[in-house]
Amino acid sequence: MTMAAPLDPVAGADEERVIALITELTTAVLREAPAPVVVWGTHGRDPVPALDDVLSRVQDRWLRRLSAADRLAVRVAALLRSPRPTPVSDAVIACRLAADCGHPVELPEFTSLTCGSVKPGRRGVWSAEVGTRPYGVGHIGDYGSIRAANAAVWDTVESNRETLRARMRAASPLLAEVAGRAWEEPQVAVWATPAQRDEDDPELVTMHQIAHRARVRVSRVEEWRAQHAAFPPPEQGTSVWFWPLVRRWLTDTGRVPALGFAADRPVLPRELGY
Template identity: 65%
Template structure:
């Protein structure tokens, strides 16, 4: 038996739901195969056939959801998140933010992919490129590093900084959203484009101009000027664009250019790109 879902208002849809319940009960009593329902046309114009019970539950849920107040929708969504023991997907967190806007608790959200994915890729002349997000969205390129470990740490730190920014905004918005901020969120997907041999020979003592500038709280142009005007500035490793940090550190200390303490390799984040 095939039942086509009629278009119309909520009352007609409710009547259809009642009929489906009756038909499904009768089919089960007769021990026949479960009913199928030809749902609304799909993207290609054809009808997508789904089990009747799935269609029924979906439409009951739709009718119920439409009649909830915005605050109740948010409460139901958050309650469902708390019932699930698994880490919360970031998509569910953003849904909570959208629902909160309808309750007068607007939350400005960092770009989605800047909190969910990143990559470490080989760059020119033995450098490693750290990227966060998906172009043209997200933060994109965040820096060049001399080691895989430094680039990977920069990616993870950038993602966590964006997540913590969102957590702070959720805590400030309402107690209900503070509960969302307190949950464990799903792990980001960070890919490292490196061979096992490259990983084995990775040397954290190698740094790029980007890292030297960050550690000295200077601009890359300043570091490049030091290199051009001071013959004693250590040269890069042969055929690369990376330097051996202990030698650079000694030169900086001798020239009173080394801060105390030296900042770690956490990146200076680009401006917050929110929507």
């Protein structure tokens, strides 16, 4: 891919061109609006322009001179040079630049790629969500334990990321390189006290979990509970059940799924792309 104005700062002549270009761009951005100033210490030095602000504006002006393809190439090259995990926001920006080049990528909701939460619900349940308000929250489900809800959030975020990675690989070789890198970890907040964490019991399940494990709809589990007196009751004062008792009832009544009980995996909100 050819740059709009190829420059090689190693060669002497090109180095002078680079300096001239940077000088030109710097003059232009300072003419547009004065840069913020920084006073170095208290020893009477004169104020100087804030270098980071000037450089950022120079970079923006330079990028605007490039073609859409070159802007994408520059962005990807910068990501590949960094030894740190790729910020998801930068991967999303690369996807948007690729769309300007004729390689559109259907993006999941941004917050579903970056964050989630586990919050206490009513009557002993734990609510699993991805995203943040007011930007969009996807409710994954209610779980009987903190660990199950936390795993569901992480699994949902990772599923959304894998969806985006697959779309990036299919869209462009440059995006495929970004998709193949490690990405920054999501931020998952667990609203639980140390005592609640210590007392957490993974054998406690909600109606949502029972239905998922038994591979039926929640309405079917509600029918079992209403029509069969032997169906195990929930833990006193809660909306959670002790799974070994439920599993025994399902086994004794011939309701074990043909494929066996399903592992706890979330039902992604809305659709796979969230």
